[in-house]
Amino acid sequence: MAIQIWKKKRRGARFFKGPAGLSALMAGLEKDLSACMRCGVCQSACPLFRQTRREADVARGKLALLEGLAGHLFRDSRGVDERLDRCLLCGSCQAVCAGGVHVLAIFLKARAILAGYRRLSFVKKIIFRTMLARPGVFDKITAAAAKFQGVFLTGEDPETGSVSFKIPRSLSSQGRRIPPPARTPLRDSLPDLTRNPDNPGPRAVFFTGCLIDKIYPRVGHAAIQALLSREAAVLVPKNQGCCGIPALAAGEIGVFSDLVAHHVRLFSKQEFDFLITACATCAFAIQKLWPAMWPETDPEFRKRLERLSEKTLDISQFLVNVAGLEAPAGQGGGIRKKESAGQKIVTYHDPCHLAKSLGVRREPRELLRACPGYEFREMAAPDQCCGMGGSFNLSHYGLSSRIGAEKAEHIEAAECHVAASGCPACMIQISDMLSGKKAPDGSPIRVAHPVELYAEGLKD
Ligand code: SF4
Ligand code: SF4
Structure with a gap:
């Protein structure tokens, strides 16, 4: 019985084990790839290409590489892996693609084929298969790490509350600042x-x-x-x-x-x-x-x-859209405290996955406009990627920071007190990129989720 339950739980892993799963992925990939017309429109949207001007970094270059992937795998699987890894998976290319190419699905399938062919490193196996795949175990390990964070993280900066790494050296040497892990998870x-x-x-x-x-x-x-x-x-x-x-x-x-x-x-x-x-x-x-x-x-x-x-x-x-929250601020926004006199300026960064992949752009802005005490101000290029890209930030911090620095400049130019974003990963990146930048009143620019600002105005 126990074995049956385990097998049921591992249905995904079983499916992809062995050559059959890989060839199914490969067949799907070849079909998807044929949609690319090689027009190059994706160059204009790719945040990575904007920095490097390398054709190999843009969607068209990567899709060309993936044609005949089986052959490349035998010749230089490591090289293919490294090129595919230079991508934020932001979907900016897919959002402008006139051919309707499912770029993200193609990249993700290709990464799965590569991982199946090359095998994951020991550390990644531990992280994904032993921790992430088991929510209870993952929670216990991260809770213990949060309790002993003093071992690998510095103390909090008194102004911003951020911390930096003491170890590992690969992260500590880069000057990266992150919010500290919560001592009590949600x-x-x-x-x-x-x-x-x-x-x-x-x-x-x-x-x-x-x-x-x-x-x-x-x-x-x-x-x-x-x-x-x-x-x-x-x-x-x-x-x-x-x-x-x-x-x-x-x-x-x-x-x-x-x-x-x-x-x-x-x-x-x-x-x-x-x-x-x-x-x-x-x-x-x-x-x-x-x-x-x-x-x-x-x-x-x-x-x-x-x-x-x-x-x-x-x-x-x-x-x-469902609960009928209405702008402008203070009108129809729920049960609220009295508005304060001094308005703070809030700007908004569109997370790629919300704006470009799901088309959600209006709702976060309406939410911000409904926050008493805040005045909404659009920044330049609000949907330009912040450069986070999940593990991209860990493995390509230099490039990630160059992309993020442009975002920080746009936020600073908006002369705001708060930079809001609907994605916690973007919030981490923006906080890091804004280190040292100030609001017009000389205070650090606060980074927040729109719903935090909305909840501030609600009656307890
Ligand atoms: S991915 Fe889309 S935009 Fe880019 S070259 Fe192919 S068809 Fe053109
Ligand atoms: S997903 Fe983003 S970083 Fe990757 S190729 Fe497309 S636009 Fe460039």
Whole structure:
């Protein structure tokens, strides 16, 4: 019995084991690649090409490389891996592609083929297969790391609250600044995981996501507060894990599939109207990547998966489109405290996965316009990528910083007090890039999620 359950849980990993899984991926890839017309329009949108001007870095160059991938794998699998790794997976190319090429799905499948062919490093195997694939284990390890963060992180900067690495040397030498891991993750700080079940509004399951749970619990608390203020019944099921995108980006499609299966089973136990997340990348993963990259054809399971994807919304979509939040500030924005006299300027950075992959641009701005005490001001090129790109920031920090520096200049030029973004990963990058930059009143520019600013105005 136990073996059967384990096998069921590992359905994704089993599917991709061996040559059959790889050839299925390879066949799908060749079909997808044929859509590229080699027009080069993607050059104009690629944040990496903007810095390097190298054809090899843009989507067209990578797609050309992937033609005849099988041959390249035998000749120089490491070289192919390194070229594919130089990509933020931001989807900016896909958003402008007139040929409708599914660039991200192609890159992700190619990474899976490469990982299957070359095998993952020992460290990556431990991270993905032993930790990320098991939400309970991952939570315990990250909670212990947060408690002993003094061993590998410096103390908090008194002005910004950020920390930097003492070890490992590869991270400490770069001057990178990050927000400290939360000593109490979001899920551990919610004594009761179901809030106001008798509320008359929609039933909303809140998907916490790793970064909100472990780095920015305050964003999760704000989102839950905002949902409750719109009379939603809120459920936060235990044993949630990662949306799977870090595993998918590393080519670990088996772990990704296991995580998808885990969440579909977990959420199928609940009755609810919407699955809400405050993380742009989680929203993109659940809405688009879960159905697109799910390998099996079991029709009943696929139906459940697609239903879940369709119910998924970013918190700003829920508040504006479902709960009817209205701008301008203070009018129809829920039960609010009295507005303060001094308005602060807030600007907004569009996360690529929210704006370009899901088309969510209006809702976060409406949410910000509905925040009393804040005046919204658009920055230049608000949807230009911030340069984070998940593991891209770890492996290509120099390039990531060059891309991020432009974003920081645009934010500073907006003469704002707050830079808001609907993605915790973008928030980490923007905080780092803004180190040393000041608001017009000389204070550090605050980085926040739009829902945090909205929740500030709600009555306790
Ligand atoms: S990926 Fe799209 S935009 Fe880029 S060259 Fe191919 S068809 Fe043109
Ligand atoms: S996903 Fe982003 S970084 Fe990668 S090729 Fe496309 S535009 Fe460039």
